[in-house]
Amino acid sequence: xxxxxxxxxxxxxxxxxxxxVQLQKALGNVKQGFIDKRQMAADKLPExxxxxxxxxxxKNHTLEHxxxxxxxxxxxxxxxxxxxxxxxxxxxxxxxILEICREAGAKTVTKGKxxxxxxxxxxxxLEANGITPxxxxxxxxxxxxxxxxxxxxxxxxxHLNATQVEEDFRRVHTHLDAKRDLSEPxxxxxxxxxxxxxxxxAADVGITGANFLVAETGTSIxxxxxxxxxxxxxxxxxxxxxxxxxxxxxxxxxxxxxLRVLARSATGQEMSVYTTFSTGPRRSQDADGPENxxxxxxxxxxxxxxxxxxxxxxxxxxxxxxxxxxxxYHAVGxxxxxxxxxxxxxxxxxxxxxxVDKAGHLPNASTFCGRCESVCPVRIPLPKLMxxxxxxxxxxxxxxxxxxxxxxxxGFFAKRPALYRFATRAAMGAxxxxxxxxxxxxxxxxxxxxxxxxxxxxxxxxxxxQRWKRERKGARA
Amino acid sequence: xxxxxxxxxxxxxxxxxxxxxxxxxxxxADRLERSPRGVIPQRGQVSGEERIALFKTxxxxxxxxxxxxxxxxxxxxxxxxxxRNHNLPASLRMGDDPRLNAxxxxxxxxxxAHGPSEGRDLNxxxxxxxxxxxxxxxxxxxxxxxxxxxxxxxxxxxxxxxAKDIAGDYESVWNRVRFAYGKGSMPRTVNWITGPSRSGxxxxxxxxxxxxxxxxxxxxxxx
Numbered sequence: 001x002x003x004x005x006x007x008x009x010x011x012x013x014x015x016x017x018x019x020x021v022q023l024q025k026a027l028g029n030v031k032q033g034f035i036d037k038r039q040m041a042a043d044k045l046p047e048x049x050x051x052x053x054x055x056x057x058x059k060n061h062t063l064e065h066x067x068x069x070x071x072x073x074x075x076x077x078x079x080x081x082x083x084x085x086x087x088x089x090x091x092x093x094x095x096x097i098l099e100i101c102r103e104a105g106a107k108t109v110t111k112g113k114x115x116x117x118x119x120x121x122x123x124x125x126l127e128a129n130g131i132t133p134x135x136x137x138x139x140x141x142x143x144x145x146x147x148x149x150x151x152x153x154x155x156x157x158x159h160l161n162a163t164q165v166e167e168d169f170r171r172v173h174t175h176l177d178a179k180r181d182l183s184e185p186x187x188x189x190x191x192x193x194x195x196x197x198x199x200x201x202a203a204d205v206g207i208t209g210a211n212f213l214v215a216e217t218g219t220s221i222x223x224x225x226x227x228x229x230x231x232x233x234x235x236x237x238x239x240x241x242x243x244x245x246x247x248x249x250x251x252x253x254x255x256x257x258x259l260r261v262l263a264r265s266a267t268g269q270e271m272s273v274y275t276t277f278s279t280g281p282r283r284s285q286d287a288d289g290p291e292n293x294x295x296x297x298x299x300x301x302x303x304x305x306x307x308x309x310x311x312x313x314x315x316x317x318x319x320x321x322x323x324x325x326x327x328x329y330h331a332v333g334x335x336x337x338x339x340x341x342x343x344x345x346x347x348x349x350x351x352x353x354x355x356v357d358k359a360g361h362l363p364n365a366s367t368f369c370g371r372c373e374s375v376c377p378v379r380i381p382l383p384k385l386m387x388x389x390x391x392x393x394x395x396x397x398x399x400x401x402x403x404x405x406x407x408x409x410x411g412f413f414a415k416r417p418a419l420y421r422f423a424t425r426a427a428m429g430a431x432x433x434x435x436x437x438x439x440x441x442x443x444x445x446x447x448x449x450x451x452x453x454x455x456x457x458x459x460x461x462x463x464x465x466q467r468w469k470r471e472r473k474g475a476r477a
Numbered sequence: 478x479x480x481x482x483x484x485x486x487x488x489x490x491x492x493x494x495x496x497x498x499x500x501x502x503x504x505x506a507d508r509l510e511r512s513p514r515g516v517i518p519q520r521g522q523v524s525g526e527e528r529i530a531l532f533k534t535x536x537x538x539x540x541x542x543x544x545x546x547x548x549x550x551x552x553x554x555x556x557x558x559x560x561r562n563h564n565l566p567a568s569l570r571m572g573d574d575p576r577l578n579a580x581x582x583x584x585x586x587x588x589x590a591h592g593p594s595e596g597r598d599l600n601x602x603x604x605x606x607x608x609x610x611x612x613x614x615x616x617x618x619x620x621x622x623x624x625x626x627x628x629x630x631x632x633x634x635x636x637x638x639x640a641k642d643i644a645g646d647y648e649s650v651w652n653r654v655r656f657a658y659g660k661g662s663m664p665r666t667v668n669w670i671t672g673p674s675r676s677g678x679x680x681x682x683x684x685x686x687x688x689x690x691x692x693x694x695x696x697x698x699x700x
Contacts, residue, residue: 029681047518054515061508067488067496068505076661086481138687139678155678162680185679193688200688201596216509217663227629227674227689234625234666245484250505251512252654256647260518267677270538271612274689275669282665287572287624288593289665299484306491 005354007338010361017332026159027333030152034324037268038375048264055261056379058254059246059315063306069215069248070297076218080280082293090120093298097122097207097240100294101131104238106204112222112229113137114209115153115318116242116298118340119353122207133207134199136228138192145172151334151342154266154320159333162188196228206232206290210243211317212258213295216251219279220295223262223272230276239278239290244298246314258317261377266319301353309388313348315378322372322382328365337362344372344382351389360398363389424463432461509661514648521611521645528610532643533697535613539672540685541693548700549580556635557585559694560600565633570594570601574622577604577637593624594631601631605638607650608695612671615695616650619666628668634690636670640699 006013017023042048062069074084087093093116101109109126111117111133123133123144135144139156143149145168150156157165166182169191182188208229210220220241222229233239249255263269282289305311323329323343334342339359341349347362363386372382393399394407413420435441435458442455450456462470478486489496523531536543546555560567568588571577582589594601603623607616615636619625628634644650647669658664674689685691 026680033677033681045518045520047516050516051518058515064492065501065505067485067492067494068501070485070488072505072509080663086479086484088480088483092480136688137678138676142678155681157678158681165679185682186684188679189676189684189687193686196688197596216512217661219663225674226676226687228687230625230629230668231688234629245488250508252651253512253514253648256651257515259647269671270535271614271669271671273539273670273672273674275614275671277663277667277669279663279665282619285621286619286665287621288626289619297484299487303484303487303491306488307493308491 005339005350005358007350007354007359007362010336010338010365013336013338014332014365017336022161022164023159023333026161027330030155030158030324031330034268034321038265038321038324039268041264041268041270044270045260045264048261051257051260052377052379054257055317055377056315058249058257059317059378062248062250062254063246063311063314066245066248066306069250070245073213073215073218073248076215077280077293077295078218080218080293082218082280082295085294085296087296087298087300089300090298093120093242093296093300094122094125096296097242098125098129098131100238100240100292101126101205102129104205104292106131106238108132108134108199108203109205109207110134110136110200110203110232110236111140112206112208112224112232113140113156114207114242115150115340116209116244117207118149119300120242120298122242134196134203136196136200136226136232137224138189138226138228141192141196142168145169149335149340152320152323153318153341153343153345159335200231200235203232203236205238205240206234206236207240207242208233210241210247210295211262212249212255213243213247214250214252214255214277215248217279219252219277221255221278222276223259223274224276225267225269225273227274230274233276233278234289237290238292238294239281241278241293241295242298243295244300245302246316258377262317262319265321265375265377305352310348310352310385312380313345313352313385315380316345316349317378318345319377321375321377325371325375327367327369327371332365344386345380348380348382348385348389356389356393356396357398360389360393363387363393421463421465425466428459428463429461431459435459512651517646517648518611521609523610523645528643528645529640529697529699532608532610532613535610536672536695537613539613539693540675541613541672541695543695543697545697545699547698549576549698552577552580552637552696552698553582553585553587555696556602557587559635560587560633563633563692566599568598568600569635570598570627570631572603572621572623572627574604577602594626596626596630598627598631600633600635601627602635602637603627605636605642606667607642607644607653608638609644609647609650609669611646614647614669614671617666617668617670618654618664619668620664625666625668628670629674629689631690632686633692633694634673635694635696637696637698640697643697
């Protein structure tokens with residue numbers, strides 16, 4: 001069973017999001033902050049574009065040799081005293097985690113931010129089995145209190161305003177003085193820090209994700225700004241790492257290349273505050289650190305993406321730049337996408353993981369403006385991949401009948417150029433004549449979807465091809 | 478079939494390979510052996526005074542503070558001054574690093590505790606494995622000498638680093654790690670630290686001191 005998805009209701013979700021005043025206010029923060037910061041960071045590093053090429057090549061090379069790098073990685077983890085578990089799907093991953101937690105006698109489990117843990121829905125599973133999961137990333141903690149999914153892969157609570165967070169803290173932190181002042185964001189942060197500090201110290205198991213896995217050394221890497229992922233993994237007796245197969249890179253040199261583009265693309269930082277390389281459990285001479293180290297390697301449909309057009313999506317390093325730059329994401333936010341991964345990367349990945357029959361709306365929710373591809377640190381051709389999904393959706397007869405017949409009608413004309421020219425000329429002429437007085441139409445047959453929200457401007461009488469020909473001639477003369 | 482075999486089988490089927498191809502194995506073994514460097518930014522490729530100056534600038538860009546001292550013997554006084562200037566109690570936790578232990582702590586009135594933190598310490602000092610000028614990053618390795626908990630639990634974290642251990646880029650630090658721990662081996666934890674803990678999760682406002690240290694202070698020893 002996968003996490004409940006509302007992707008099939010994308011259109012309704014989007015309509016609701018557009019009318020949500022709080023959400024629209026919060027989304028303003030995305031447009032302002034992320035874009036400028038990334039640009040400034042990129043401008044400060046002359047080698048940034050060359051590093052993007054390097055990052056793309058490293059990921060491609062690793063994917064082409066993924067079986068061998070996985071074997072090398074597994075061997076190294078074992079040599080350092082860690083345990084490697086493989087999970088075909090979400091259910092297997094949940095079962096493995098629950099078993100490790102039970103063996104550790106765990107009552108509470110702290111968690112660093114991990115999108116894969118959202119993908120497999122581990123929190124509900126642990127709760128259902130009497131173990132309390134505690135999200136420790138500030139944004140994740142807030143959305144856990146609200147029982148929501150993250151709305152952004154690096155800023156999970158970006159859809160919320162400070163007043164909403166204040167309400168949640170007052171609702172949940174009932175042991176604190178009801179009259180305390182929480183009007184400033186820093187007061188909210190301080191309260192969360194104090195509450196979660198106790199949770200960190202009490203936890204029996206810590207679960208983190210991994211930004212990368214290094215085959216050379218058997219190392220898992222997390223990148224955070226808060227330090228929560230580190231407290232999650234060094235304080236409890238058992239550290240569980242949850243990672244999917246495509247997180248692998250060959251060497252420490254390779255991961256250093258990727259780290260140089262990750263933070264810059266994500267938050268515009270030169271480097272995130274904490275980049276942590278963990279290899280196995282604590283050593284006999286160490287003063288602290290976990291006694292047990294487990295890595296769960298999840299497939300969940302990814303191995304089937306290899307060797308297909310969607311293999312390129314497996315390069316993704318989850319920086320969030322594509323959604324930060326997406327006009328559709330800016331308009332509707334992350335929850336409208338209906339599952340774990342929003343924005344352009346979600347529009348490509350979600351159909352691969354839960355099926356295009358459920359998530360077909362997502363690759364259609366794009367203007368194909370190309371901004372996502374232009375900022376992607378590993379140069380994933382996101383618009384092209386969304387187009388692939390549209391084609392598959394069409395091939396599998398998942399597109400609605402009206403759209404299909406419309407496309408077929410258009411296809412009929414497009415394949416017959418003379419007829420196409422004649423028909424468009426006739427139609428443009430007629431529309432120009434009919435609309436010459438008002439210059440626009442507020443109603444047109446078969447175009448209610450358009451005219452319901454805005455007027456259709458009346459054509460000038462000339463078709464695009466006619467104008468093209470005329471202007472080309474003018475330019476040559 | 479085990480999940481492991483299934484996943485490897487599916488990866489190989491999708492890639493159209495068997496896994497036994499000598500050429501692929503050679504390519505992978507070669508890359509793991511040679512660990513080729515990629516694109517190294519020019520920014521860090523400076524030496525001497527220039528590299529130290531870049532390191533200090535980048536440390537400050539990350540919202541940490543930095544003080545230079547002439548030698549290890551000046552470190553305790555410098556820390557005492559830092560704590561006094563910020564109205565912090567004269568207490569300090571540290572691990573068993575011989576380089577720190579050899580410093581003249583009795584020159585100060587600092588109350589020193591040793592060993593890992595249990596979460597109630599205000600101030601701690603660690604000795605860095607090295608620094609990276611390119612981004613103002615400190616590289617820490619776990620051990621009894623410098624427990625990892627000291628990097629995260631105290632409110633104020635002080636890191637001592639020797640100027641001779643400041644590298645231009647990350648790759649040079651990895652070479653030193655390999656020299657110290659052996660090729661393909663790592664200490665349990667390597668922490669790269671670039672500035673004090675922060676969060677932007679509430680309305681994208683940058684706030685310092687999320688879960689880790691609210692202040693990060695670097696003491697650069699120039700001897």
